[in-house]
Structure formats: structure tokens, C-alpha cells
Amino acid sequence: MYDIRKTYSASSVSEALRLLLENDGATIISGGTDVMIRLKERKLKQAVLISIANITELKGIAVRENGDIAIGAGTTFDEIYRSEIIRECVPALAFAANQVGSPQIRHVATIGGNICNGAVSADGVPVLLAYDSCLEIAGVSGIRTQTLSGFHTGPGKVNLDQSSELLTTIVIPRAEYEGYFAAYYKFGQRNAMEIATLGCAVCLRLSADKKSIDELRIAVSVAAPTPLRCRKTEARLRGAPLTNQTIAALRKGVLSEVQPRDSWRASRQLRLQLAKELSERAFRQALETAGGEIV
Amino acid sequence: MIKIVHMHVNGTDVELGVDEGESLTDTLRNRLGLTSVKKGCEAGECGACTILLDGKSVNSCIYLTVWADGHTILTVEGLQRNPGELHPVQQAFVDEAAVQCGFCTPGLIMTGVEIANSGETYTREELRELISGHLCRCTGYENILNALEKVVGKK
Numbered sequence: 001m002y003d004i005r006k007t008y009s010a011s012s013v014s015e016a017l018r019l020l021l022e023n024d025g026a027t028i029i030s031g032g033t034d035v036m037i038r039l040k041e042r043k044l045k046q047a048v049l050i051s052i053a054n055i056t057e058l059k060g061i062a063v064r065e066n067g068d069i070a071i072g073a074g075t076t077f078d079e080i081y082r083s084e085i086i087r088e089c090v091p092a093l094a095f096a097a098n099q100v101g102s103p104q105i106r107h108v109a110t111i112g113g114n115i116c117n118g119a120v121s122a123d124g125v126p127v128l129l130a131y132d133s134c135l136e137i138a139g140v141s142g143i144r145t146q147t148l149s150g151f152h153t154g155p156g157k158v159n160l161d162q163s164s165e166l167l168t169t170i171v172i173p174r175a176e177y178e179g180y181f182a183a184y185y186k187f188g189q190r191n192a193m194e195i196a197t198l199g200c201a202v203c204l205r206l207s208a209d210k211k212s213i214d215e216l217r218i219a220v221s222v223a224a225p226t227p228l229r230c231r232k233t234e235a236r237l238r239g240a241p242l243t244n245q246t247i248a249a250l251r252k253g254v255l256s257e258v259q260p261r262d263s264w265r266a267s268r269q270l271r272l273q274l275a276k277e278l279s280e281r282a283f284r285q286a287l288e289t290a291g292g293e294i295v
Numbered sequence: 296m297i298k299i300v301h302m303h304v305n306g307t308d309v310e311l312g313v314d315e316g317e318s319l320t321d322t323l324r325n326r327l328g329l330t331s332v333k334k335g336c337e338a339g340e341c342g343a344c345t346i347l348l349d350g351k352s353v354n355s356c357i358y359l360t361v362w363a364d365g366h367t368i369l370t371v372e373g374l375q376r377n378p379g380e381l382h383p384v385q386q387a388f389v390d391e392a393a394v395q396c397g398f399c400t401p402g403l404i405m406t407g408v409e410i411a412n413s414g415e416t417y418t419r420e421e422l423r424e425l426i427s428g429h430l431c432r433c434t435g436y437e438n439i440l441n442a443l444e445k446v447v448g449k450k
Contacts, residue, residue, distance in 0.1 A: 004316035006296060007361050036357040037338055051362060078351075102428025103406070105339060107351045108358070192427030193340055 002039045002047075009051045013058065013138050016166055019050045021140070026050050028166060030074055031108035033101065034117045058112070058168060061085050067174030073112025073167045077124070078103070080111060090172055092182035092201065092286075096127045099186050102193050112167045115148070118156040121196045125152075125227045127184045129219035130203035132176040136169040143168070152226035180205050180215070183285035185278040189265075197266045198222045198274040200254075202282035210292050212241050218250075218283075223258035223275050230257040230279075242292050250283055251276040300364045305329070305373025311360075319355035319363055320344045323370060331371035331401035335430070342429035345402035346370050352406045352428070371401040374408065384408050384446050391442040395433030403429050407443055416448045 008023070010016035020026055026048040029035045038044040052058060058074030061083045069089055071080065080086055080097040087094045100106055100114070100123045114124040115135070125148070133148045137160060148170070151159050160167065182203035188194030199221040205214045216237050218230040233253030240246040260271035287294070297312045304327060313322055320337070323329040323346065332355055335343030339354040346355045347369040374382035381389065384407040394400050403426060410417070410425055417425065422443050423436070431439065 001314060001321070002316040002318065002359070004359075007298075007315045007359065009362075032357060032359070032362075033339055036359075040338060040357075049359075053362065101339075102342065103425060104342060104345055104352045104354045104428040107348075107353055192424070 002036065003042070003045050004039070005046045005048050007049045007051065009054050011054055013055060013166060013168055016050055016052050016055065017138060017140060017164070020164055020166070023048045023050070024163070026163075028052055028116075028162070030110045030113050031076065031105075033105050033109040034113060034119075052166070053108075063089075064171075067178070069172040069174075069177065071111060071170040071172070073115075073169060074110050075112075077101075077106040077109055077111065077114075081106065090127070090131060090177050090182065091289075092184050092203070093124075093127045093131070093172075096123050096184045096186075096201070099123045099184070099196075105193075111170060115151070115170070116158055116160060116167050118152055118154075118158045120152075120155055120224070120226060121199070121222045122227065123186060123196060123199065123221075126199050126201035126219040126221045127182060127203075128170060128172070129227055129229055130182055130184075130201040130217045131172045131180070132217065134171040134173065135167055136171060137165050138168045139165045145171075149229050155225050181286045181290035183282045183289065185282045185285070187274050187278060195265070196222055198260070198271050198278060200275065200278035200282045202279065202286045204283070204286050204290060206242075206287075206290050206292050210242075210290070211295075212239055213237055213246070214239075218254060218279055220254065220258055220275055220279070223260045223271060225259075228258065230254050232257055242287065242294050244294060247280055247283065247294070251280055254279040298361050298364075300360055302363050302365070303367040305368070305370060313360045315359070315361055317360045319346070319358045319360045319368075322360040323355060323368070329370045329372050333398055333401060335398070340430070341399070342402045342406070343399055345405045345429070347405055347409055350409065350412065352409045354428070369405070369408070371404055374404070382408065384411055384442075387442040387445045388439070391438045391445065393434060393438040393442040399429055399431040399433075403431070403439060407446060410443060411446050419444060422447070 029049045030053045058072045077097040077100045111124050114122045184201040186199040187197045201219045203217045207214045216234045221227045258275045262268045323332045333343035335341035337356045339357040344356040
């Protein structure tokens, strides 16, 4: 028996917000694959749960009129993995979605929960960071938008007022995915049901002649207190030629920006090695899909 | 608090009063006697409690019964057709000796039914990924994969 005081099921975003305001300390829940574990471990007690799993407006993936991809926060990883839109426009996200937990988990776990849970190891986050995604957050005074970059403020902490706000949509702007190619690499001790030891997503756009980097974004997870963009390295390599020197600079740059720690899962040393290695692999794979070649 | 829940379980409509904190595993086992639903890790990792919720495999241990209100549930008990006749997935598990201690078997059978119902064919490697939400400490998975290959057909 879980230590639950009361459960609600909201049928609309406005109802969920009203229930949040009426119930002090209530927890928003959708698939429950993180929250139920917190309950089991007694990190959450006497819970008041507001389920948003039945809110249809939070589900599904659509291309907006302006070409932006809008992913409802209540969309499951299985739905993201199977989505034609995602496979067509941002295939690295389909790949990352399929790295989460197990098939059973992916049938219920949602992308919104993965982001709001604030885990530094969230598989859904690095690729979305590399695509410079935005979040639409509903509150009492309407919708506010903010970039995913900066949303995470610490381990398990996000810039969301849990007593009055709800993440509704993840937006990948057309300008941030069109012409871009991305790849995600995750390292774990086993291939399934595994929390990332370290993850890295690289998203790039090549120059018209495919001889140099036009735009580059690198996102790393489990390498700092929050998922991280390596902005200094990105800036330094903008315009760089596709050479082994550039890859060496990428490895060195990423290494200088990450701050991994020792944990029971892995040592800082291993994570530093992984940051170098995975950023190179993700870069090479993104480059290959973009049709570029190292000369 | 007690809530009234309506579910369609193994072909039958049921109405139950359940505690809001009750997991679907506990409801299926303790109130409906469906003991094929096993309690393993109770953290969504081992897959022993896997049932089909509206045709999709779900870990019932981390799923609240109140969330299943209005939904359709299938467990191994619901696979029975004519007396003495096994579901093709069950028969394949028997034929390929895919069962040792048996604890993971009901969950794997349900994922097997989901895979078979998809109507698609898979490679052995794809099947391996599809059953990655189940832990089996006896078989080493090879006979389980042999059984599944028999049912879904090789790609």
C-alpha cells in the first residue's frame, strides 16, 4: 500500500491548476514511474496526487503552422519513439526516447515528467537541449515560455513553481532543427533498465559546402549538478574545419566545461573519460548523418 | 480513502472499492485472486508484475488501481480459451522449455502476447530489446527467445 492521502484526476490543464492551488503540497503525477518510486522509498509521504494522465490536450506531437514541433508534456516515450514527425524531423530524439527504462516504463512514462523530475541523468533532456528547445508552462496568469537551457537549477530542482505551475508543451523551434543533424550517446553499465552514467547529445549544422561547422551544440548529462550545454566549446568550434584537430579541440573543450562528481554509480575519472569519448562519438555520428567527412 | 473503480478484467466487467494507495498488483492478486501477477521488485524494474493495460505492457506494481478505472486489463488467467488449451505463447514456452523456476514467466508471457498481437516480425536482437523489461535469473533468456521466435516468426 502506498502512503497516499488523496488522489485526483484532472481532465483539463485549468482543472489541474485549480486542484494544485486548492491542495497545498500536492504532487503532479502522470506515468508515475518516478513519483511512485519516491513514495515507495518514503521520500514522499501522505501524498496528495493530481494525475494529469487523462488530460488529452497534454498528449501528442504536432507541427505548428510556423513549422515548430510541439510535444505535449503528457506524451509517453513510446509515443515519441513511434512518432513519424519525430523520426522525420528530430530522429535523435526518437533514439533517446527508446533508451529510457524498459518497454513497460516507456508505455507510461512521459517526456514532461522526465524534464520536471529534474534528474541530471534524464535521457529525454540532452537531445532536447541540443535542439535548443523551449518549454511552455501554464500558471494562474497564463502561459509563460522559457528555454529548456536554464530550466534545471540543481539536482532534482527545476525552475517551476510546483504549487501553481504545470509544464504543458515542449517546443522544438523550426529554426533550431531545420538543417540540423543530431546524435545521442548514452553510457550505462547495461543496455536496458539503466540510468545513464553519462550521456551526450551533439547537434550540428554544416556550411553549404559541408567543409566546416556552421553551428554546433553540445549537451551533456550526469556531468554537472544539472544537464549542461558546453557553450564555450560550441562558440570556439563555430566555423571550424572538419579535421581531427577540431575533434581534439572538441574533446578538450568538453572536458574543460564538465564538472562530474564521484558517485556510487561511477567515479569522476570515468565520467571525465566518458565526456571526452561520448562527445566525440556523438559528434562523429551527427557529422555522418549530416553528410560531412573528416579530412 | 476508498474509491469505486470499474475495470474490464480478463473479459469480465468488475466493480471494486479500493484504497487510493493500492497498487494494481495488489488489487489483481488480493481482491481478484489473479496470482499470476507476481510481486518481484515492486519498483518497476523486474517485470514480474507485467499485465496488459489496454493491450500495452505495464508494470502493475507502480500503477495505482484508481488509474485503471475505465480500462481493460489482461493477465495470464485471461488467456485461457478452451479447457486444457494453452495460448500459443504459453505453448511455445512449454515446447521450448523457456520456464525454469517460473517466477518471471507470467510477466514474460504477457509481453510475449503483446509482441504477438503486434502482428509484426522481429529479429532475435529486436526481441531481446522488447523483453528487456523482464529479469529472469534462471534461463539466460535463450529458450525464452527461442519460444518468442516460434510465435512471432523470424524477420
